[in-house]
Amino acid sequence: MAGLEARDVSxxxxxxGGGREVHALEHVDLIIDPGDFVVALGASxxxxxxxxxxxAGFIQPSEGQILLGGEPVFQKHALLxxxxxxxxxxxxxxxxxxxxxxxxxxxxxxxALVGLGDFETQKIYQLSGGMQQRVGLARxxxxxxxxxxxxxxxxxxxxxxxxxxxxxxxxxxxxxxxxVFFITHSVEEALFMATKLIVMSPxxxxxxxxxxxDFCRRYFQNKDARAIKSMPEFIEKRExxxxxxxxxxxxxxxxxG
Numbered sequence: 001m002a003g004l005e006a007r008d009v010s011x012x013x014x015x016x017g018g019g020r021e022v023h024a025l026e027h028v029d030l031i032i033d034p035g036d037f038v039v040a041l042g043a044s045x046x047x048x049x050x051x052x053x054x055x056a057g058f059i060q061p062s063e064g065q066i067l068l069g070g071e072p073v074f075q076k077h078a079l080l081x082x083x084x085x086x087x088x089x090x091x092x093x094x095x096x097x098x099x100x101x102x103x104x105x106x107x108x109x110x111x112a113l114v115g116l117g118d119f120e121t122q123k124i125y126q127l128s129g130g131m132q133q134r135v136g137l138a139r140x141x142x143x144x145x146x147x148x149x150x151x152x153x154x155x156x157x158x159x160x161x162x163x164x165x166x167x168x169x170x171x172x173x174x175x176x177x178x179x180v181f182f183i184t185h186s187v188e189e190a191l192f193m194a195t196k197l198i199v200m201s202p203x204x205x206x207x208x209x210x211x212x213x214d215f216c217r218r219y220f221q222n223k224d225a226r227a228i229k230s231m232p233e234f235i236e237k238r239e240x241x242x243x244x245x246x247x248x249x250x251x252x253x254x255x256x257g
Contacts, residue, residue: 006054011047012024043202115134133153195217
């Protein structure tokens with residue numbers, strides 16, 4: 001499977017009502033190889049979501065290009081509240097013309113993978129926020145994309161559910177070997193989950209720092225997330241990244257002050 005490459009990508013939004021243009025991204029270069037779990041971190045307005053949307057093909061770069069085996073194809077994963085769990089998961093393959101038996105077989109396999117094998121007949125509104133996130137993940141996997149794009153998927157969850165979902169997503173990533181691009185505002189979450197962490201600067205968004213990490217792979221050795229997050233090395237890296245983000249936010253505030 002080919003990797004993804006963002007090559008010298010810039011995105012400029014036109015000004016509202018004839019106002020100044022907004023330089024959301026500027027000269028971003030990023031390579032995501034098969035099996036990478038890349039996490040983007042940075043202050044609000046640093047262009048993380050714009051970068052994700054260019055990867056998805058929702059936004060065309062003003063300069064540069066996104067390459068994924070020549071033709072990126074992704075699917076949005078909003079749930080359909082009038083369908084039950086399994087019909088939500090099977091919706092993409094249904095549109096693709098897959099037979100009922102085959103799409104339900106694949107959907108049941110992926111629901112089991114995310115721990116929802118017993119909930120296929122439930123309506124979406126009957127599920128908790130964490131369970132709805134699991135349905136969305138199963139639906140994404142059933143469409144078999146080359147890459148999973150996740151924009152703050154855990155931000156609305158309570159702390160315990162969020163940690164459980166972090167571990168579930170890592171388990172699914174390891175089993176499927178999908179490339180993942182994941183956005184978060186949590187430094188701890190980013191360090192725990194990423195094989196590659198990019199820290200983006202305030203607008204115009206650029207990749208300020210990039211780190212190769214292996215905390216997520218260490219987690220698989222004993223499945224003790226708290227032990228990983230309390231390691232001195234983890235804490236030191238967290239403080240380093242926080243210092244970068246705080247200094248960038250302060251500099252951005254001074255520039256607009």
